[in-house]
Amino acid sequence: MFKPTVYWSQGAVKLIDQTRLPHRTTMVICRDLKTLATAIRRLQVRGAPAIGVAAGFGIQLASTRFKGSGRRAFDRHLERAAYHLAASRPTAVNLFHVLDEMKALWTGAPEFSVAQLKRAIQAKAAALYEENRQVCRRMGDHGERLISDGMTALTICNAGALATVDYGTALGVFYSAKAKGKRFEVFACETRPLLQGARLTVWELERAKVPVTLICDSMAAAAMRSGKIGAVFTGADRVAANGDTANKIGTYSLAVLAKYHKIPFYVVAPRSTFDFRTSSGSGIPIEERSADEVRGFQGAAAASARARVWNPAFDVTPARLITAFVTERGVIVPPLKKNLKRALCGHG
C-alpha cells in the first residue's frame, strides 16, 4: 500500500511530485544535485524526514557523479554538494543531521580511497532510507495507544507517508491504530497556503480507508468547541532541546486552541527531528516564503499581485502547550527538557 515517497533507482533519486497531487501522480527523476535541490525548495519533496532521506541520496548522487580519483578533489566536491543541499530549506533539521552524518564519512575516513568512500556513502544513504521506514512504524506502534475507540483526531499539514519514506509520523499513528482495528476519524486542516492537508493528507487517508473530513484551518476552533475533537496529532520540522517545536504555520494556533479546550496535543517526530544543539524555539530559523503563495493558490489569484504579505512557513509551539511527544523510543511526557534528553540523547 505504501509506495515510497523518495527512493534511489538506476543511478537517480526518484520522488513523487507532491505539488501535483492529488490530481496527478508523477515522478521527479533527479539525475543531478541541482534538480534535487530545486525539488526540495519547490516542495516537490517535503516533510522533514523525507527531506532528510532525500539529502542522503543527494550526497550519493553527487558521489556517483564524481569521475576523478583524488580524495582531496572528491571531498571538495562532496562539501559543495552538502552546502548546496543545506541551502534548500533552513528549518527542517533532519536535512542538517543527515548532512552531518554524511560529512562524518569523509572527514572520519581520510584513509579511504574514492571507491571505498563511494561505497560507504551509498551504504549510509540506503541505511537512512531503511531506518526511516522502521522508525515510522515504531512511532506508529507507540502512538496508536493514544487513539481511543470512537475518537476524532485533528491533524495539520501532511505528516504522512508523503512526509517520510513511506508510513508517516502523525498519520503513521493513524495507520497503526487502523491496523489494530480501532474505529476513529480524522479532521484534516487544509493547511494554507500550500494546502498540504487538502491535497496530501486527505488523499493519503482516503487511500488507507481512514474516515477523513476536510476543514479550513479557521474551523479548527469551532470543531473543538463543538466537542468533535478528542486529540491533536502533528508532525514537526525541528524540536529544540527544551521541547519547543517548529512545524507548519498554524500548528501553534492549534496548540493554543487545544489548551483552551483541554484537548491533548501530541507531536509525532523521530529522533532525527530533535536538535539538542538548539536550546529553545527562539533559536530556530523560520523560513519565510514567497508572497505569491498567500496571494493565491496554484495560479488562482485572490488578492492583487502587489498586496503586501507576511508568509512564515513555520511557527514555534512552546513546550508548555505540548502534552507529549511520540518518538521511536516511546511516548515522552513532561518535564520535557529532562525526559527528552534522557530518552533521545543516548544511543539506543
Add this chain to the structure above:
Amino acid sequence: MFKPTVYWSQGAVKLIDQTRLPHRTTMVICRDLKTLATAIRRLQVRGAPAIGVAAGFGIQLASTRFKGSGRRAFDRHLERAAYHLAASRPTAVNLFHVLDEMKALWTGAPEFSVAQLKRAIQAKAAALYEENRQVCRRMGDHGERLISDGMTALTICNAGALATVDYGTALGVFYSAKAKGKRFEVFACETRPLLQGARLTVWELERAKVPVTLICDSMAAAAMRSGKIGAVFTGADRVAANGDTANKIGTYSLAVLAKYHKIPFYVVAPRSTFDFRTSSGSGIPIEERSADEVRGFQGAAAASARARVWNPAFDVTPARLITAFVTERGVIVPPLKKNLKRALCGHG
C-alpha cells in the same frame, strides 16, 4: 471615495458583484426578486448590514413590480417576497430585522391604498439605506478611540464598505482613525474558504491608503505571539442578548487566541445586528455551505471532488471573550448582557 455597495436606481437594486472583486468591478442589476435573492445566496452582496439594506430594496422591488390595486393581493405578494428573501441567508439577523420592519408597514396600515403603501415602502427602504450610512460613521467615530498611534490591528473577513452601504463596521473604525490622522497598520486574515479578507478587505484598505498586510488565517496566532498585534476588530452577523456573537468562521478562533495573548478583542456592529429575542449564541442557526467551497480555491481544485467536508459559514464567539462592542451608541463594555440591553434596547 465610497461608492455605495448596494443602492436603488432606475427601478432596480444595483450591487457591486463581490464575487468578482478585486479583479473586476462589475455590477449586478436586480430587476426582480429572484435575481436579488440569488445574489444574496451567492454572496454577490454580503455582510449583515448590506444584506439588510438589500432586503429593504428587495421589498421595494417586489412592491414596484405589483400591478394590481387590491390590498389583499398586494399584501400576499409582499409576504411571499419577504419569505423568499428570508430563505437566502439564515444567520444574518439584519435581514430579519428589516423584513420585520417592512412587514410592520402593511400589517400596521390596513387603511393605506396600494399606492400609499408603495410610497411608504419606498420611503422606508430609502431610510434604511441612509440610516446605515450614518450609523457606520457614528460607529467609526466611537471606535477610532480604541486605535492608538503605531498600533497594528487584526481583522477577519470584510467588515468594510462592501459589507455595508458604504463605510463599514470594523473597517469604518479604521477609516475614522485614518481621518483623525492616526498612524496604524492592519493585518487582514485572508478568510477561507471564500477569501473575503484577501479579495475585499485588502482591496478596500489599499484604496483608502491604510497600510495592510495579508496573512493566512493560520498565521494570526504567530503574529500575536510575535507581538505584532495590538487589537482585533471584527464585524458580526448576529449578536445574542448576552453578547454571544455569530460572525465569519474563524472569528471564534481569533477571540480565543486574543484572550491567550492578552490582546483586546472588539466587535463592531450596529444595533440592527443585535437580536434580543435570542438569549444566547446556542440559539443562533449556523448556515453550512457547499463542500466545494472548501475543496477548492477560486476554482482551483485542492482536494478531490469526493472529499468529505465540514463547512460552517459562521462560528459563535462567547461574550466572555469579547472586550467590548462598538455600536452607533458608543463603546459597550462588560457586563455585556446588562449593558447591551441598557444601551441598545431603548429608542435613542
